[in-house]
Amino acid sequence: MNVLSPTAEALGYLVAAVCFILALKGLSSPATARRGNLIGAGGAVLACVVVFLAEDLDHMAWILVAIAVGTGLGVPAARRVAMTQMPQLVALFNGVGGAAAALVAALELTGTVRIPGTRLELPSLAAHAQGTFVAYSQHGTVSVTATSSTYIAAAAGAFTVLVGAVSFAGSVITFAKLQELMTTRPVVFPGGPLLMASTTVAAVGVAVGVVVDAHDSRVHPWLLVLLAVLALAVGVLFVLPVGGADVPIVISLLNAFTGLAVAASGYVLDNVLLLVAGTLVGASGTILTRMMAAAMGRSTASILFGAFKGGSTAGSTQVSDRPVRSSTAEDVAILLAYARKVVIVPGYGLAVAQAQHTIHELAEVLEAKGVQVIYGIHPVAGRMPGHMNVLLAEANVPYEQLKEMDEANSELPSTDVALVVGANDVVNPAADTSPGSPIYGMPILHVGEATAVVFLKRSMRPGFSGIENELLYAPGTTLLFGDAKESLTKVLQSLKTL
């Protein structure tokens, strides 16, 4: 349909862009986050309505079917996903977005679609100047001399294909890691860095070839296929060496990548909204990545290239068979009931076992017995930042009982029992004491300062990052093995009978 004037179209896109800015702004504060997200969704819907009304589109029915299919795939996935699996779903959504951007740019570059008024449609430049739009339908037949504008557009297109494909492949690997379809450890192999470097150089070389090939304002399709394949390989090699708790940070980085790919596709298609929205995500995603990395006490560079610097997994691999003190639910109940102050440190195990309601009930029973209970929340406990806050809020745990890391750490020395439920790396003293360890430098909760520490664990298996925890062997530590929910239920039953 062609019912919107170019001015109305531009204004519509402007409103959508403002919506996206307000969405990001809103998402930065707990009070406005949900509204912010809805504003963003509103902006996205508006953008789609505008494009339908403003552009002269063929295949309308097919496009609507495709949107229906996409909605049919995306909504149930987003609705049904378990809390624990949200990070990998976000990774997957990010990946398909990157793939979409790459496909869009590839189609435009090869000239298999011809969109009036874009930079690769050179004959139209002259027509545009004369104020006539008739020439648009006669694409391809006119002999063309490329201008710098064509080459820049081709470069932006090559960038989109390259970065979009890297983001897609990288996101699929992070998905596989978080879903535990493959090992969660860093995958490092001899020659890996060299392979990564040479593949990247090759991909950039082909990208340059794409730009050169754009002299007749269309690029050979096989060149783009080659570029995409190399970029996919780069994406895989890029994410494989990243392990453990660093994976969410990489998702954030790939998210920023997709944003930039979308921005570049906006340049190719001469669409201001895509340019602005993509850039917003690229920029805010970069900042967010840095903030996430800072919350874990790392630099982004060390996450990305740490694993390349040669297997710094000191003290990680072997699970030793040193003796530990394991205990029964009854003993743990007694320990808790006669404490004055208990700090609960939740982790991924709590999320996996869906034990958030049980832990809340346990805390309430303890409080009824006059025990002071607080939760020590590590910013990256679980598999994504804020995971524990979300989980415990779901169980209606009062907000004021949730203490952030610094506050919890100042409470711990005066704590009688630290109850660690399914957490490991975030309380691992190796982060303080063992410079060779992959988690060295990450701020942790110092549960060792409490008089007694109780670990609820499934097994002696080390945490997500694969590092053994010395604290498990400390004299003040008691272990209760089993699924977090079952263990907590047993402790709860014993508590009630005390």
Next chain:
Amino acid sequence: MSNGTTMLTYFVLAVFVGFEVVSKVSSVLHTPLMSGANAIHGVILVGAIIVAGHAHSNFALAIGLLAVVLATVNMVGGFVVTDRMLEMFVRKPPKADVAKDEK
């Protein structure tokens, strides 16, 4: 068609806005913010619609429609999953309930 310098201007301004809007955010909101930003780049759907709507061969149409499907999954799924994350922890009433219980 806007010229290259105008596009560059938009780009640079958007970079600064993007930096600015998320400069102060608590770690609790990192994941929903990432997910929300992820949904926003689903706006590539607009590009996918334009490309599919101008396809001149069945092959191009197929690729274009594939892009539309993928972009829709990114956008719609992204906003829904972000909403679900936020729905769980932007919930204030329990606070009041518990305060009452304690008294």
